[in-house]
Amino acid sequence: MIRLYRLQQRLSITRHEALAVLTLTVLFLTGLTIRHVQEQQAPPLAVDSLVAQPSASSPAPDSRASNAPPTPSAENPININTASSEALRALPGIGPALSKRIKRYRSTKRPFQRVEELKRVSGIGPKTLATLQPLVHVASPDASSD
Numbered sequence: 001m002i003r004l005y006r007l008q009q010r011l012s013i014t015r016h017e018a019l020a021v022l023t024l025t026v027l028f029l030t031g032l033t034i035r036h037v038q039e040q041q042a043p044p045l046a047v048d049s050l051v052a053q054p055s056a057s058s059p060a061p062d063s064r065a066s067n068a069p070p071t072p073s074a075e076n077p078i079n080i081n082t083a084s085s086e087a088l089r090a091l092p093g094i095g096p097a098l099s100k101r102i103k104r105y106r107s108t109k110r111p112f113q114r115v116e117e118l119k120r121v122s123g124i125g126p127k128t129l130a131t132l133q134p135l136v137h138v139a140s141p142d143a144s145s146d
Helices: 002-011 015-040 085-089 096-108 115-120 126-135
Strands: none
Touching: 002 015, 085 096, 115 126
16 A cells, blocks of 8 residues: 555555556556467467378378479570470479460560570569579470470
């Protein structure tokens, strides 16, 4: 009670106002405590972790079909003039829309003469081109090297 009286004196408020201030302070501190306890608990499981993972004893299903294009690499670059949509989508940063634009460019304008011409395709900038350069090459469309 002495603390309540001192609070009244310092803030020059009535006894009821002092009780209201103390009640709000206690409620505020209780809320902070509850929030702190909730943050300390383990985070909820991610949605991806709810999917069953194959066990070590069962063989993992082959993620590629036998007719799927090989993964493009510096040792095995793909020809952007003859690559299918699936092969183009295997490149980093190339999705379905961008692979369609690449195919549309090479069929409506002309086949690519240099890899740098990929910048002419809408959606391919300098960063994407720098990522793609070691993974692609240009050969004439009638060359059957790929």
